[in-house]
Structures are given as C-alpha cells and as structure tokens.
Amino acid sequence: MRTTVGIIGGGPAGLLLARLLHRAGLDCVVLESRERRYVEARQRAGILEQGTVDVLRECGAGARMDREGLLHRGIELRFEGRAHRIDFPALADGRSVMVYAQTEVVKDLVALQLADGPPLLFGAEVLTVEDPDSATPTVRFRHEGREQTLSCDFVAGCDGFHGVARGAIPAERTAVFERDYPYSWLGVLADVPPSCEELIYARHRRGFALHSMRSPQVSRLYLQVPAGTDPAGWSDERIWDELATRFAVDGDWALERGPITAKSVTPMRAYVQEPMRHGRLFLAGDAAHIVPPTGAKGLNLAVTDVVTLARALTLHHETGSTELLDSYSETCLRRVWQAERFSAFMTDTLHPHPDRTPFEERLRLAQLERIAASPAASAELAENYVGLPLS
Ligand code: FAD
Ligand code: DHB
Numbered sequence: 001m002r003t004t005v006g007i008i009g010g011g012p013a014g015l016l017l018a019r020l021l022h023r024a025g026l027d028c029v030v031l032e033s034r035e036r037r038y039v040e041a042r043q044r045a046g047i048l049e050q051g052t053v054d055v056l057r058e059c060g061a062g063a064r065m066d067r068e069g070l071l072h073r074g075i076e077l078r079f080e081g082r083a084h085r086i087d088f089p090a091l092a093d094g095r096s097v098m099v100y101a102q103t104e105v106v107k108d109l110v111a112l113q114l115a116d117g118p119p120l121l122f123g124a125e126v127l128t129v130e131d132p133d134s135a136t137p138t139v140r141f142r143h144e145g146r147e148q149t150l151s152c153d154f155v156a157g158c159d160g161f162h163g164v165a166r167g168a169i170p171a172e173r174t175a176v177f178e179r180d181y182p183y184s185w186l187g188v189l190a191d192v193p194p195s196c197e198e199l200i201y202a203r204h205r206r207g208f209a210l211h212s213m214r215s216p217q218v219s220r221l222y223l224q225v226p227a228g229t230d231p232a233g234w235s236d237e238r239i240w241d242e243l244a245t246r247f248a249v250d251g252d253w254a255l256e257r258g259p260i261t262a263k264s265v266t267p268m269r270a271y272v273q274e275p276m277r278h279g280r281l282f283l284a285g286d287a288a289h290i291v292p293p294t295g296a297k298g299l300n301l302a303v304t305d306v307v308t309l310a311r312a313l314t315l316h317h318e319t320g321s322t323e324l325l326d327s328y329s330e331t332c333l334r335r336v337w338q339a340e341r342f343s344a345f346m347t348d349t350l351h352p353h354p355d356r357t358p359f360e361e362r363l364r365l366a367q368l369e370r371i372a373a374s375p376a377a378s379a380e381l382a383e384n385y386v387g388l389p390l391s
Helices: 012-023 036-041 050-058 063-068 102-116 236-247 298-319 323-350 358-373 375-386
Strands: 002-008 028-031 047-049 070-072 074-079 082-087 097-099 124-130 138-143 146-157 175-190 199-204 207-213 219-226 260-274 281-283
Touching: 002 012, 012 028, 012 102, 012 298, 028 124, 028 138, 028 146, 036 102, 047 050, 047 298, 050 063, 050 097, 050 298, 063 102, 074 358, 082 358, 082 375, 124 146, 146 298, 199 236, 199 323, 199 358, 207 236, 219 236, 236 260, 260 323, 298 323, 323 358, 323 375, 358 375
Parallel strands: 002 028, 002 146, 074 199, 146 281
Antiparallel strands: 047 097, 070 097, 074 082, 124 138, 138 146, 175 219, 175 260, 199 207, 207 219
C-alpha cells in the first residue's frame, strides 16, 4: 500500500488530521490498532476550547456538537467552604468552552471518515516505523492476521502515550521532560442530572474533587486518590459520601446521587518529548506530550498540533515549501509548554498532599484567595482555561 500521509492512531488527533488533509486534497490512510467499538467508548476528556469547537465546525464535524454540546461560560472554584465563580466571557475577551465528550467527538469523526473520507483501518496494529529520516518512510503493521507495509511521503505519529511512533526517533536525538504525581483521579460516570450548571473544581483538605457532566442526564465526577488506588476498593456509597464531603459549601447546595455506570483510575503525569519531528515523521497529541488533566488541556493540545501539521503538509503539497514543516515542532512546543505550565499550576494549587508542609498548603490557599479577590488573577486562569490563541 502507498499513501502521501500515513497516520498512526485513530484517536482524536489521527482522525481530525485525516479530516483536515482530506479536505485539503491530500490522501492519507489511518491505522488504528483497536476496534471501532472500543475507540468510541473510551471515556476521557470532556471540555473543548473555543478554538477546538471552531476547528470541528470548519471541517464539517460540528453539527451534533452544536445540537448536543453544552456551552459553559464559567467554572466554580470551591475551597474552605466557599464558592467563587470565574466568568470566562467577562475575563477572556468574550470566549467560553463547550462541554462535549471526547467519545462523541471521536464518534462524529469516525462516521465522517467512513462515509466519505480516506481509508480508516480498525484492528490495524502498527509494529514499526522504518526509515523515518529517508524520503520514503515505511510503516509496518498487522491487519487481519497479516503483516503489511504502508509506504508514505510523511508519517504522522498520533498513537497516544503508549504508541510506537515516538520510539522510532533515536534516543540520542530526543530530550524527555517528565513529572509523575503521587496521586491519581478516580473518575465515575453516573446516571443523575448534574448538581450544578457549571463545572466545580473543589479543593478540600481531604483532597481535590471535580464535578463535570456529559449531558443534562449524566454526571461525570472525579476524586483525588493516592497513586495505585484500585477502583474496586471504592463502593458507590463511599464515592458519593466522599464527593459530598469535598464539595460541601456554606449554604443549601446538595449533591444529587444516582447509579454509577463506570469507574476507573487515571494516573496523573506530565511528559514532553522534544523535538516533535524526526525527518518525515511528525508526532502529534499524546504521542508527544501528556498533561495532568486538571486544566482540561490534553484533547485541545492534540487538536492544535494536528491543525498546525495539516497546515504545514498542505503548504508543502501546494507549493513545495517546507517552511511550516520545518517550524512544526517549535510552533507546537511553544503552546505545549504553556499548557504544561497551566496544567501544573491547576494541579498543584487544587490538590493537597501530605508530603507538603502546612506552610506550603497555606500558600496554595492564599493563591486561590488571590484568584477569588482579583480580576487580574482570575483573568489569568480564564484566558488559559478557554485556550490561548493559536500562533
Ligand atoms: P489517544 O486518544 O490516546 O489516541 C491514540 C490512538 O492510537 C488510540 O486510539 C490507540 O488505540 C491508537 N494506537 C496506539 N498504539 C497504536 C499502534 N501501535 N498502532 C495503531 N494504533 C495505535 N484529557 C482531558 O483534557 N481531560 C480528561 O479528563 C482526560 N482524561 C483522560 C483519561 C485517560 C485514561 C487518558 C489516557 C487520557 C485522558 N485525557 C484527558 C487526555 C486526552 O484524552 C488525550 O489528550 C487525548 O485522547 C489525546 O488524543 P490523541 O489522539 O493524541 O491520543
Ligand atoms: C473533564 C475532565 C477534566 O480533566 C477537566 O479538567 C474538566 C472536565 C471531564 O471529563 O468532563
């Protein structure tokens, strides 16, 4: 098989890249190791920045999102029993975010791709990327029990944190920056209407909690737990009790309970591999970087990477210029590090930890007090949360 751009991974990064390239007239093939049902059901992110919403609309994948997505103009911070609202449009130049689950974005992109897009192979596991720094890199993969090769002009490694593309770059050509956190998130889905209109990020001395949602009928909730926690050790009743304790606020607010339909633990880590390019292999999304989820940036970064890559490949296709391909890694990494900074800040400020001294914990509370008291400090949070402009 031969194509212009071989795309490894059919997550949000790979699927959106395929859509953007198809619309620009470039041919590509997407190889996804899992089956369609699995990819469409994987519970992950829920917040789309305004820029992500705009890109999905522009490439024809916005119709259901516009019908079913929930526009959110703010979030609530809770700490020390008090609630403080961050008003996005007022603080961030009229911008806001959309609550629309990653599962739904993936379903919409898969449907478009299967209807009129370039080939998308499920159950196609990429084994290696060969000769990434030559003029004709090759992707070796296994599909329907047979090993096959895909010859490409370019390869996009969109295969997430556990993929193989990153490993095709020689170690001596890369720098890795990483941080592991001593806590994880226990995430649950519950068949109960959200107890809030906007997301609640709560800091409590027992740990962080986040109240999000998937629809007017389904709530998505997270609890800070120690790294290595087994979700089986958390009964539904224990989860609801702990959430109610951590969200408690002065006044008559109450957390509604309902049947929990999914439960999982997500490790918290930060990771960046530089550069994001080696020869004709380009990394995008989680294949190149991971952020802890507190800033809701992971999915949005994957989107801005592939928008940048699609522009660069399109310019090359139309004019032969390698200018944007040459600046791809640098352009993406500038934004990636801003997202790493914001995600580390949100994570560090909102999660208490016993390894810190009481003095250090007080500094975090003082930081939250400052955000609550100062429009300038709130604006810094709001601008980053809704997403920095694409450079
Ligand atoms: P992925 O979504 O990981 O997609 C990569 C794809 O490549 C997958 O479909 C995988 O099956 C495929 N693949 C892997 N190896 C191969 C191979 N060898 N051959 C072919 N295909 C391969 N972000 C937030 O903002 N908020 C959250 O709450 C949040 N929760 C998360 C929970 C979990 C458990 C994880 C892992 C991530 C979470 N994220 C969250 C991050 C966000 O979901 C990711 O940033 C986003 O999925 C990145 O998209 P991607 O396409 O780069 O990678
Ligand atoms: C969700 C996840 C996040 O990491 C976040 O910061 C906000 C919302 C969610 O899954 O809805």
